[in-house]
Amino acid sequence: MTDDRTSEQASESPQASNFIRQIIDADVAAGKNGGKVVTRFPPEPNGYLHIGHAKSICLNFGIARDYDGAVCHLRFDDTNPTKEDLEFVEAIKTDVAWLGFDWQQNLFHSSDYFEQIYQFAIKLIELGKAYVCDLSAEEVREYRGTLTEPGRNSPWRDRSVEENLDLLERMRSGEFADGSRLLRAKIDMASPNINMRDPALYRVKHATHPITGDAWCIYPMYDFSHCLSDAIEGVTHSLCTLEFEDHRPLYDWVLDTLNTEHHPQQIEFSRLNLDYTVMSKRKLQTLVAEQKVSGWDDPRMPTISGLRRRGYTAAAIREFCQRIGVTRHDNVIEMGVLESCIREDLEAAPRVLGVINPLKLLITNYPAEQVEYLTAQNHPQYPEMGSRELPFSGELWVERDDFMEEPPKKFFRLGPGREVRLRYGYYITCTDVIKDADGEITEIHCTYDPATRGGSSPDGRKVKGTIHWVSVAHAVDAEVRLYDRLFSEPNPAAAGDDFLQLLNPDSLQVMANAKLEPSLAGAEAGTRYQFERLGYFCVDGEADGQAVFNRTVTLRDSWAKIKR
């Protein structure tokens, strides 16, 4: 992974406000929490982070960055040992840091608080606000009622404090089997909010935890551990997505009932949706498990690691999060917004010539064996980025798409009898088209005008098209991977479990025979370039042997629009 040299030049938009920052502004102005602001990003380490998490990271860490003395904690919400793994905590730390955020010494785990949370459970029992329930999972569901009908009280709801205390302790000591008993809050089985119908607080799970190992065989539920973890850490503003809104009364109930020292304010915002992809961790997991992609970091994945490998910069992702805003409206952001962000950042990348789908071009009047060196700017707008010498000869590779035997009206490129400019080179005119037995074009012949060296003609005549090229004798072989949207439908998630049917069969196109200018030999993994006229490309760090370039994004292409 190399530095974002491009990002340093691009300026990010000024920090936009949003309704959450407005709430915090007001809180700070009112001196609430002693003027302190503490946020937290609380991922469950059961998968890799995606661009939706980036939204939350930028929100939470961005607030910590912008408010005086504020901090943002990174807390792993690791309360379900059967789903979580250390591999994921490492990947998450890498991604947060790569995005440019620093949790300083504030790295925590919900499991750090297991003992404290357990003590809170005891206190709840002592307050008569929790009980051990012997109902089976199925019975609990039956007793819960439905959305429109109230639930019924569990027959175990009125056990004595002593019995509950004894039972909880025995749950902890491993006396009971998984699923046999549950610690439940005693709230209201008739509540219209289902979360308040005596929610589970602790379940028995004889499982080895990635961090606490076998120290525990009971684990707290999200609704119990999350609010307490926030309170223990002195979080002031607990930001989460909209689906947790119904849980807020429970969040507040736990903290109010336990009368904790701190009582963070939960504020919900809408999660990010991007078109032509999926964002749920479960679906991303499926793509990986079913090997529809090469892994969590497949460059087609909307994961942070996938985007990184695709060639996205952290600055572009931050800018994206900036542009999409933070509200409570459901939203589906068009891929074009993300693409616009990376194009803007990569505009500053060095230019280079590379042919992805090579077609041989012979300059019949160019002196045999002659090689000359032509000066090429590394960036058309930034002379300070310098220049390089491109070897030129009578045998070149050009892009197959830049030649048409029967060109349509607005095609500016090469065709029989047409003259175009070779970038930084000469004007050439097509004289012959050579085909094989199947009628495939194998080679084209041209003549060049020696007076046009460097790309302009002394007689002032104009050519409409300029095409890129690479000298055959000097070309570097490479594999280039062209990526497109992962799904062919804007909203694949709408298909439910059938979403895999909607995968775009052309999401990856491997161009195994690409020819690049010699300066690209030995390019370092992670380095980004603009292949002129084609797009932005990044050296893949994962491939060994032959160089592999991933296409991050194409250039804007108004020709593609005309073609349509």
Next chain:
RNA sequence: UGGGGUGUCGCCAAGUGGUAAGGCCCGGGGUUUUGAUCCCCGUAUGCGCAGGUUCGAAUCCUGCCACCCCAGCCA
């Protein structure tokens, strides 16, 4: 048909009673040795709908409509 939310341009999104920001996309034009970049210009008499209050309403009130979330011992 219980509860909780949300509706401002194709997609996002400002707007907090004083007469609809901005971005992306799109369209038109200019510069250009990348059909790139860059630069101009254009795009809601209208804010889910219908009433009402007001000198004045996207903002307040009433009633509808549409969409999203919730019945894991997941988070």
